[in-house]
Amino acid sequence: MTVLGVLCAVRGAPEEDVVMSLEGAGPGVEVTRRCADLTELLAAAGAGLGRIAVVSGDLPGLDREAVALLSSCGVTVLAVVDPGRPWEREKVQALGVPTVVDLVAPDPDGTVREPGGTGADVVTAVRRLLETVGGAPGRLEGAGTTTARVDATAPTPSDxxxxxxxxxxxxxxxxxxxxxxxxxxxxxxxxxxxxxxxxxxxxxxxxxxxxxxxxxxxxxxxxxxxxxxxxxxxxxxxxxxxxxxxxxxxxxxxxxxxxxxxxxxxxxxxxxxxxxxxxxxxxxxxxxxxxxxxxxxxxxxxxxxxxxxxxxxxxxxxxxxxxxxxxxxxxxxxxxxxxxxxxxxxxxxxxxxxxxxxxxxxxxxxxxxxxxxxxxxxxxxxxxxxxxxxxxxxxxxxxxxxxxxxxxxxxxxxxxxxxxxxxxxxxxxxxxxxxxxxxxxxxxxxxxxxxxxxxx
Ligand SMILES: Nc1ncnc2c1ncn2[C@@H]1O[C@H](COP(=O)(O)OP(=O)(O)OP(=O)(O)O)[C@@H](O)[C@H]1O
Ligand SMILES: [Mg+2]
The missing domain is CATH 3.40.50.300 (P-loop containing nucleotide triphosphate hydrolases)
Known part of the structure; x- marks a missing residue:
């Protein structure tokens, strides 16, 4: 079975939720690198360690050139954004990121604040991406009910x-x-x-x-x-x-x-x-x-x-x-x-x-x-x-x-x-x-x- 490498550059509290969800997603999907910053992400992409990059919309340095660089390495970008900050979604769409998912950090007691997405929504989006990037990961588990908007179709003033x-x-x-x-x-x-x-x-x-x-x-x-x-x-x-x-x-x-x-x-x-x-x-x-x-x-x-x-x-x-x-x-x-x-x-x-x-x-x-x-x-x-x-x-x-x-x-x-x-x-x-x-x-x-x- 083809294993789909996922590079993860998510900031702050949601990072663990995303990584855990992806690791529990089932055979075929593997988090190959947890990157501390954009530099590490680009290096991992350049080394061919992944096919999908899950990144925070507010990752420092993330711009059109970085998205183009990742794409030139054969890496598709999926951005996770805070639904409380709508401009973040607009920004990453304008950078040419094809898939954007709302994500909210779980509260310390494990519940998720409403409205917002979870690591499971990221898994759903990754699974959809698999169809386009050509991986063959089999069925992914952990994809629960999604509250995330997984789209990037709306044109923005700068797109x-x-x-x-x-x-x-x-x-x-x-x-x-x-x-x-x-x-x-x-x-x-x-x-x-x-x-x-x-x-x-x-x-x-x-x-x-x-x-x-x-x-x-x-x-x-x-x-x-x-x-x-x-x-x-x-x-x-x-x-x-x-x-x-x-x-x-x-x-x-x-x-x-x-x-x-x-x-x-x-x-x-x-x-x-x-x-x-x-x-x-x-x-x-x-x-x-x-x-x-x-x-x-x-x-x-x-x-x-x-x-x-x-x-x-x-x-x-x-x-x-x-x-x-x-x-x-x-x-x-x-x-x-x-x-x-x-x-x-x-x-x-x-x-x-x-x-x-x-x-x-x-x-x-x-x-x-x-x-x-x-x-x-x-x-x-x-x-x-x-x-x-x-x-x-x-x-x-x-x-x-x-x-x-x-x-x-x-x-x-x-x-x-x-x-x-x-x-x-x-x-x-x-x-x-x-x-x-x-x-x-x-x-x-x-x-x-x-x-x-x-x-x-
Ligand atoms: N039709 C023309 N008659 C007389 N002089 C001209 C004419 N076209 C251009 N020149 C002169 O030729 C010189 C070079 O022109 P220009 O700076 O437009 O070239 P360029 O190809 O842009 O050069 P560069 O490689 O420096 O960018 C300038 O001194 C300009 O005034
Ligand atoms: Mg000239």
């Missing part, structure tokens, strides 16, 4: 999974060599805000995010890190998210990025997934500036799940509805762009792909740079619709110097005009999905299903 968010995520990515990701993201967001309504510009570049500097928000605390922190603790909602994103110009808000590269650990994928989904609810358009690096080397370097250096970029790519891949329009930039298109392929399933060659100029691409770049990209990357953004040093430099958007500081500039056309194309293609735009769908693209995407 956007069931909310009807249909905002578009436009993710701007490009290879190393500063091809103009930030310039494009900032000005594309500005044009979208002017053409199509509320837009949030997000800086998710964890190597050298410069969105705040570029738009003149120098003293801004990193809004994205604060949003990720709130999402990680299960308390992020649309109102909070918008509060963290100050208004830059009519219709345009900015969620600024981390100011120092060594703060990248503040942006874990488990929290950002919630941020992306809430942005879909909060605003019709989101434009995300990302870092250049796509490596997942931690998978090779550690035999346990390690924090992912490029989680912000990778999770944004995964959530994208439109992926804008930008490369420099010089021989080296085009070479990198061709390789980058190969590298990024498949990381944004379902996204429409737009390829941009930035800083197009005669000096580096021959007397007729446009046709030369189109020809090279078609030949080496099979890209038939490339968006060309001219090199417009005077206008772009002036915008950077004054901390303004191109549409404000140089509305007639050629770079602004090209970005405005791209924005119009994105809006038109969204409104009329059949419209032929300036770009092509990624090979194998399929419509993105609404709601949170599950991760493998």
């Amino acid at each position: 956007p999974g069931e909310l009807p968010g249909d905002g578009q995520m436009v993710v701007v990515w490009g290879p190393t060599g500063a091809p103009g990701r930030t310039t494009l993201a900032v000005n594309l967001a500005a044009e979208l805000a002017a053409l199509a309504g509320p837009t949030v510009l997000v800086d998710a570049d964890t190597y050298g995010g410069t969105v705040a500097q570029l738009v003149g928000l120098l003293d801004e605390a990193p809004g994205l890190a604060a949003a990720a922190r709130a999402a990680g603790s299960g308390v992020l909602d649309v109102a909070t998210l918008l509060r963290l994103a100050p208004v830059l110009s009519p219709g345009l808000r900015v969620l600024s990025g981390i100011s120092r590269a060594d703060r990248w650990t503040e942006l874990p994928a488990s929290a950002l997934e919630v941020v992306w989904e809430l942005l879909r609810v909060a605003t019709p358009w989101t434009v995300v500036d990302t870092g250049f690096c796509l490596e997942r080397d931690e998978v090779l370097s550690y035999d346990t799940r390690a924090p992912s250096r490029n989680a912000a970029t990778l999770s944004a790519l995964e959530a994208a509805d439109v992926l804008v891949v930008v490369g420099g329009a010089d021989p080296i930039g085009i070479h990198r762009l061709v390789r980058a298109l190969d590298e990024v392929g498949g990381l944004s399933p379902g996204a429409r792909r737009v390829v941009v060659a930035n800083r197009v100029r005669a000096g580096t691409a021959g007397p007729r740079p446009g046709p030369a770049i189109r020809q090279a990209l078609e030949r080496y990357a099979g890209v038939t619709d490339v968006v060309l953004v001219p090199d417009d040093t005077a206008a772009v430099d002036d915008a950077v110097l004054s901390g303004r958007l191109l549409r404000e500081s140089a509305p007639t500039s050629s770079a602004r005009h090209a970005i405005e056309l791209l924005a119009a194309d994105l809006v038109e293609t969204r409104t009329c999905p059949g419209a032929a735009g300036a770009s092509a769908a990624a090979p194998g693209a399929h419509p993105r299903p609404r709601g949170r995407q599950s991760r493998a």
Whole structure:
């Protein structure tokens, strides 16, 4: 018979009741570790000691990342909460805990206060979980009449999974060599805000995010890190998210990025997934500036799940509805762009792909740079619709110097005009999905299903 290991990290008086009930549950279920804290629980899960973790809803440190870590170890979490503290249930549900059980400590004389659950209710919930986690423990005993609510289906304000968010995520990515990701993201967001309504510009570049500097928000605390922190603790909602994103110009808000590269650990994928989904609810358009690096080397370097250096970029790519891949329009930039298109392929399933060659100029691409770049990209990357953004040093430099958007500081500039056309194309293609735009769908693209995407 398969023995189902249960890891127990329950705090205080109810712990003994839970453990005793599970130990009396019958063959097939075994409490394999009584953990003093989250660290011990994660270590036991990483060592493969259990398939189910029974945890207190108020276990210190329990957040989305911890739940995701347990899940990545094949451990399903069951949280026990005090029914006298309803916010505790809401919190653990918002962290993505699938099963929540009310639990009250027995009085010293052995009776249970009403209303409340007992260790027996935990056993009932564990037995239900067995059906989904695939254990074969046989019949469990000790599952008496339950007063517990064993469900986690009600959506909460910070669990956007069931909310009807249909905002578009436009993710701007490009290879190393500063091809103009930030310039494009900032000005594309500005044009979208002017053409199509509320837009949030997000800086998710964890190597050298410069969105705040570029738009003149120098003293801004990193809004994205604060949003990720709130999402990680299960308390992020649309109102909070918008509060963290100050208004830059009519219709345009900015969620600024981390100011120092060594703060990248503040942006874990488990929290950002919630941020992306809430942005879909909060605003019709989101434009995300990302870092250049796509490596997942931690998978090779550690035999346990390690924090992912490029989680912000990778999770944004995964959530994208439109992926804008930008490369420099010089021989080296085009070479990198061709390789980058190969590298990024498949990381944004379902996204429409737009390829941009930035800083197009005669000096580096021959007397007729446009046709030369189109020809090279078609030949080496099979890209038939490339968006060309001219090199417009005077206008772009002036915008950077004054901390303004191109549409404000140089509305007639050629770079602004090209970005405005791209924005119009994105809006038109969204409104009329059949419209032929300036770009092509990624090979194998399929419509993105609404709601949170599950991760493998
Ligand atoms: N179309 C353009 N015309 C002229 N200059 C441009 C244009 N696009 C970008 N630049 C300039 O190129 C430089 C790099 O641009 P940007 O910072 O947007 O690149 P990036 O890809 O975000 O770089 P990083 O890797 O540092 O994040 C900046 O000095 C910017 O002003
Ligand atoms: Mg940048």
